[in-house]
């Protein structure tokens with residue numbers, strides 16, 4: 001199983017974002033660098049959810065916003081390590097829509113379940129595979145400041 005390294009600040013920020021946007025989904029971008037084959041995330045950038053038609057169970061980051069986030073990241077020597085979003089009143093498991101709409105092979109997709117406004121479990125899934133045709137999600141272990149989390153701590 002792969003490992004995703006988060007700082008406590010990033011972990012808390014992405015969970016708090018899910019609570020703020022509840023009952024809509026939040027979404028954002030994770031920036032960091034690759035360390036021995038796993039991502040070390042240094043920053044979480046909140047993004048606007050453009051799916052106003054179905055914001056409770058869909059998320060989408062505007063392409064122009066993503067281009068700007070990536071440009072700013074590169075200036076700081078960081079790469080796009082992955083994405084995060086929330087599942088209001090649903091488990092922290094990827095949906096078939098999540099897989100269909102995930103295109104960044106080798107990036108981590110972090111999902112936080114938010115139950116009645118409170119962030120509960122946070123999971124991460126690596127988008128594995130070499131092509132769009134054989135892409136798949138593989139669950140990763142999340143380490144927060146080097147410690148394993150059960151997804152319930154805050």
Ligand SMILES: [Zn+2]
Pocket residue numbers: 085086087094095098111
């Ligand atoms: Zn989802």
